[in-house]
Amino acid sequence: MTPHEIGALLAYVGRLDPRLVRTDEHEAGDQIGQWYELLEDVPAVTPHGWDARVAARSHILDSPYPIMPVDIARRWRAYQRDRLERHTDPTPAADPDDQAAWQAELVATRQAVASGAAQPVAHRQLVSGPPHPDVEARLRQIGSCIPPAVREALAPYRPARAAREAAVAHGHPDPLGVRCAWCHARPGEPCRRRRVGPDGRSRGHAIRAIPHPGRLELAAEQARQLPLPATA
Template sequence: MTPDECAALLAYVGRLDPRAAHRDPAETAGQLATWCDLLRDVPATAPDGWDAAAVARAHITGSPYPILPVDITRPWTAHRRALLARHTDPRPNVDPDDVEGYQQAIRAQRDAVATGAVEPTASRELAGGPHPQLAHLIARALPAAAAAALAPFRPLRAAREAAALAGRPDALNVPCTWCRAPVGEPCRRRTSPKRAEQQGGWSRRSTVHPSRLDAATEQANRQERAA
């Protein structure tokens, strides 16, 4: 983030949680300098729904502890990892015989994705899930009886298999705007701390949030219209 973006984010945080606001100008300047230093590699917004202000709001509404810059950097690290996992290094417009130039172009692509400047480029064949004619083969890698017996122990996998068989979009193909779970990871819910001095954690949900399923359906419809 730029210093102006950090200042705007910090002002927003101060409005939501007065504990984060300082009245003394020197303390305010020191706090802003710290946030700018720790968030300089974190974008304010990025592809796949990343919004630093939304992350801050989620922390303030879900945690009893004042927000710290690390509460922004850690979710961004997970989101960036998910972006890079989707990127497939498309061939740059550089002569392949120019090894150094080619490598620099690939690194530049990855840096742009990692900083949220551009969206990841996925292979067309891998986007949107498996072909409907192959979905039942992929979903039924195990015999039907074995899959049914294992379903209670792997509810997310069972739900994804059922969605593939029914021709429905896979909700884990998009991030969750409700709990901020990145692509490929299950939705989660906030757990209360066992003791007052501890901070609450996150636990995995066996089902996805309805808004995530709606987003996956919308994405699948867009990809179908674009095909």
């Protein structure tokens, strides 16, 4: 702020808190000089949310003590910290091989955000809605979110899912589509080995690569009960 802007700020604060009013011209000049020493780097107002008069008014409402220039300076620093914490550096337009230009653009962007001249750039968030047309076209092309080559590479690490996919591919009913009466696995979950100790309590819950026979029979029975597709 310039001395003229600080004089206007003091006149505004004096209307809200008469304790800061200086009637003597020499004392008023000293007061402006004192405030200018601490608020020289603080703007009076920025395009995005900072106003020194609002900061002064908030302090007068919150504190019973007369406002000091350091109170406004501290609020300005808190304003800068908040903006930088919400800012994510966008990729500079400069050549990445030109390290000096790359760093200079990053510094200039951060200074603009901290000074209130630009808005913080936040992380892009996932939003609800239909998938992108490119994603839909890709899914129609490969038939799944996981390409076949990747699915084959993951099969040794997902034996239960691999067995389920193999059964469905060969025209067998999906055993994980029903609840298991033995281990009580819910639909979509693999079966687990239940080892019962002498006290009747379960001792193990390891995942089975192959569903329990009763679950296979239940899936086959439900598949037989499904109505056949209508023929022309």
